[in-house]
Amino acid sequence: MSLTPHDLSRYSRHLALGELGITGQEKLKAARVLVVGAGGLGSPALLYLAAAGVGTIGIVEFDRVDISNLQRQVLFDSAQIGQSKAHAAAHRLQALNPTLNIQIHEVELQASNVMTIIGDYDLVLDGTDQFAARYLINDACVLLRKSLVSAAIHRFEGQLFTYVPNLGPCYRCLFPASPAENSIPNCAQAGVLGVLPGVMGSLQATEAIKLIAGIGEPLIGRLMTYDALSMNFSEFKFSARSDCAVCGLNPSIIAPQDGSNRCDSKQADTISINQLHALLETDRRNTLLIDVREQYEFSAGHIEGAVNIPLSDLSHTSIAADEFSSVVFICRSGGRSAHACQWFKSHSQVKTLNAAGGMLAWQQAIDPSVLVV
């Protein structure tokens, strides 16, 4: 795709790089890149891809901007709290580089839509925060023969690798089985250094630009780790497995599958926030309300009478649930409490309910004065 006079000015510092030059910039202009998750990783990745002139950028994101995102998600500003992240992100990228084609996919990636969405792009950046989504994206990329740049973060540490079809191993070659979703704490539970995804998302954009322009050595068959505390990058080599379930010689995965532990409140029996309110008004004595958020979140604000058992403590806390007629789990927005319901179901006969929408819904519908962090 040829460059306009405007492009020559805008990308002059790229054009000055012999390795990139006009040919590389034209490839960037013609490229179609999908970024899944406009969060901590997606923010810098999207900003740099847009600044670099990637012609078509897709954004998969269905969440809304929350005040707690702003510590690391540099795509958004305070005035956008409550707005659709996908729209806010598209607005920001379009302002940065008006000639780009920005596509938004305001949906949760699932087995039923992943092939159609990814099928439209050349390259995928994974910046999601769920194992199930990571396996789903990996499998779809392998099946559709799309390149994938995958990053993930935890507290002060990041991981990064690049998959290119036929040239190296995929995510399943490295980690064949998904850990249970709640066995590894997420950002809300474990915390995360705000600048950490800034580093890792920028590395993802770097890999993407290299792959598109066909320069340098991609991070194929190498897992890079970054430790912000010791300021240390390491690299661990890994190979494609002939017995890999999706890219191996006899693959058992021939179509994308939804993970059994998807963060999906539909899998648990739910109670609406208004029903929960009514239940607490009429039968509080027989209702056990368990708030599975972390202690710092609970301390900031909670429903009166709720007991706090963080999700990670649930397995080693004994709960006399059969003394109550209703047991309800609640968290911030309904994800962790859905896991709590699932876990409880496999360890107890007592039927539990998941409070749909969590404390955010409670704050919106019942008590605007409660502080939800």
Add this chain to the structure above:
Amino acid sequence: MHPIQKDSVNPPATLLSLQLQYFAIFREQAGKRSEVLLSSATTAAELYAELQQRYGFELTTSQTKAAINNEFCDWDRQLKSGDAVAFIPPVAGG
């Protein structure tokens, strides 16, 4: 006949000196980034089992990985004294 029949004598249990490195959740559960450990483990799997006992690591061997001298390995990989062994779990934050 020789008083000591070689085949019937077990070799003394030799301890390997290993340089261990912990990542992410392992780092938090072990309470440290790295350590030097003397271990009687002969494979990566035996070493991981020993550390599970010691630090309560919950992930199974199919859910995590070990790397020896900066290369991911299978769990039946034999250990040598002086090996640098890193335990790296998947992380999912975004």
